Amino acid sequence: MVQGSEQRGSQLLRGVLDMCLLALIAEEPCYGYEMVRKLEDRGLELVSEGSIYPLLSRLQRLRLIEAFSVASNDGPPRKYYRVTPGGQRALDAWAEDWSTFAQGVDRVLKGGQK
Amino acid sequence: MMTENRATLVVEDCVEYWRRTGVPRSAVVGMREELEQHLREAIAAGKSVESVVGPDVLAFAEEWAREYRPTSPIPRPISGVGPGLLAVGSGILILFSLLGIGVYAGGGTTIEACCPRQVIESGTAVITGGMLIWLLLVFVAGILSIVAAVLMFRGRLRKGGWTALAGAPLALLTPVHVFAAGLLLGSGIWALSRASRAEAPVQAS
Numbered sequence: 001m002v003q004g005s006e007q008r009g010s011q012l013l014r015g016v017l018d019m020c021l022l023a024l025i026a027e028e029p030c031y032g033y034e035m036v037r038k039l040e041d042r043g044l045e046l047v048s049e050g051s052i053y054p055l056l057s058r059l060q061r062l063r064l065i066e067a068f069s070v071a072s073n074d075g076p077p078r079k080y081y082r083v084t085p086g087g088q089r090a091l092d093a094w095a096e097d098w099s100t101f102a103q104g105v106d107r108v109l110k111g112g113q114k
Numbered sequence: 115m116m117t118e119n120r121a122t123l124v125v126e127d128c129v130e131y132w133r134r135t136g137v138p139r140s141a142v143v144g145m146r147e148e149l150e151q152h153l154r155e156a157i158a159a160g161k162s163v164e165s166v167v168g169p170d171v172l173a174f175a176e177e178w179a180r181e182y183r184p185t186s187p188i189p190r191p192i193s194g195v196g197p198g199l200l201a202v203g204s205g206i207l208i209l210f211s212l213l214g215i216g217v218y219a220g221g222g223t224t225i226e227a228c229c230p231r232q233v234i235e236s237g238t239a240v241i242t243g244g245m246l247i248w249l250l251l252v253f254v255a256g257i258l259s260i261v262a263a264v265l266m267f268r269g270r271l272r273k274g275g276w277t278a279l280a281g282a283p284l285a286l287l288t289p290v291h292v293f294a295a296g297l298l299l300g301s302g303i304w305a306l307s308r309a310s311r312a313e314a315p316v317q318a319s
Contacts, residue, residue: 032148033155048168049156050178053148057181072151079148 010047018055019094020044022083025065026091029082032056056081064090120163121153124171131175132182141182197266197305200278203297204259207252207285248287255284259298266305275305 013020024035036049046052059065064087069077083091125146132142149166156166167174258281265274279302285294 031151033152036152048164048174049161049166050149050152050168050174053145053152054178054181057178061181075151075154076147078151079144 201263207256271309278302
């Protein structure tokens with residue numbers, strides 16, 4: 001049975017979600033829901049939006065990002081995340097790895113389309 | 115309104131799970147706020163609670179909690195001289211105390227009542243009421259030794275080590291105090307040092 005494209009897309013995203021989150025945070029500091037919105041704007045939908053939080057906690061534990069509070073008009077202060085210098089270095093390395101990997105997959109797929 | 119109620123319940127379920135499974139209290143406060151805010155915005159955007167936490171709330175809570183709990187390796191059964199000697203020692207302690215208690219309870223006044231002279235040379239020792247407390251302490255030391263040995267065999271080195279160390283002062287009250295206390299102290303230190311080595315962080319390559 002051929003897997004649905006939505007399900008396949010979700011599986012692919014799961015594997016690179018930490019890298020995508022780090023890239024979004026590197027663009028500008030943002031909070032959890034904002035990251036989900038930005039992913040959606042770029043055509044990446046999560047099956048479970050909350051799955052970003054364990055990854056954010058892990059990135060924070062690895063000191064790739066850090067959290068800070070920003071006052072909010074509707075409710076308690078929001079937890080924003082920003083990238084650390086180590087996080088920026090990790091992102092550069094991951095982006096390079098991804099590029100090599102994606103090119104390899106691309107070549108395999110194009111080779112199959114005869 | 116129903117979605118908001120569902121969101122509140124989901125947050126409460128997660129918080130309870132995090133507290134129950136050892137997530138630090140300070141982390142739970144932040145996780146709760148973050149989840150509440152996310153659910154509020156998602157619901158306002160017309161999304162369901164499930165679109166945030168997925169179909170299994172506790173699986174979601176566990177996935178997040180795992181990032182905050184201290185890593186504890188799965189205990190593996192241990193074999194070695196430490197717990198083995200401790201198990202033998204605990205058997206001796208318990209046997210000795212039960213022998214004395216048995217003699218007292220049976221109305222006998224001397225160990226000779228149930229043991230041949232060849233086994234216990236001071237066969238005329240009288241088991242008095244005061245000595246019963248002393249024998250019970252020996253019995254407790256023996257039980258602690260067995261518990262410690264079992265914990266060590268099951269790989270719970272830290273718990274086993276502390277249990278053995280707790281039994282060491284009681285073991286000093288026994289006639290074989292050097293042997294018993296030494297055994298408990300030695301195996302306790304062995305277990306704790308081995309546990310510390312096992313828990314030492316691995317150097318990243």
